[in-house]
Amino acid sequence: MVESESPDLDAVFHALGDATRRQMIAMLADGAHTVGELAEPFDISLAAVSKHVKVLERAGLVRREIQWRTHVCSLAPDPLGEAHRWLDRYSRFWTGRLDALEALLRAEDDDDQQQQEGEEE
Template sequence: MVESNTPELDAVFHALGDATRRQMLRDLAQTARTVGELAAPFAISLAAASKHVKALENAGLIRREVRGRTHICRLNPGPLASANQWLRYYEAFWTVRLDVLDGLLQAERPPLASSVTPLTSGDTP
């Protein structure tokens, strides 16, 4: 199990907690992009986009390369693996619990009576 009380994992979930940053990661999964290219699909300033990029960078989810005045961002998927491992633990936890609940519910369900015939519209109860 991944240690759940780490600053790195906190930073990853913080970064993933914003829809703009999640979309930026999706875009970076396709190809490297500049900060301006990452900002383009959104109605945000370049300064706001830079703050999002900084949050992704602090989480280790992206790497930024500076070429003169151009900042090129690339996806670094490694920290996503830690978050995925943490989530998979709870997926297994809840799958087991839900399977137990399903078994209990199935055990309480009355058996279907095969000898009972359904009423037709002309029958009286």
């Protein structure tokens, strides 16, 4: 079971709470990138990109390997799985609620249709 009070889970959601970091995660899902490559799509400094990478590292979402002077980042997907499992509980909740709402609306439509048919006779 996923612990909702997990500091690790808090760090993952904090890291995913920023659009720049989410885009970096998407880039890393396609393969490893250097910090410079991660910086290319953004209009921010290399230092700011490095700070974003550090947040992702602290959350366990990114592994950084230093190859001479080049920092290569790769995705570490396990924490995403933990976040997905936590969210999935609420997905099942809302699916059940939406199914109940759909059934209620269909019943109302059926009642309205029967009422209209009765008025036409």
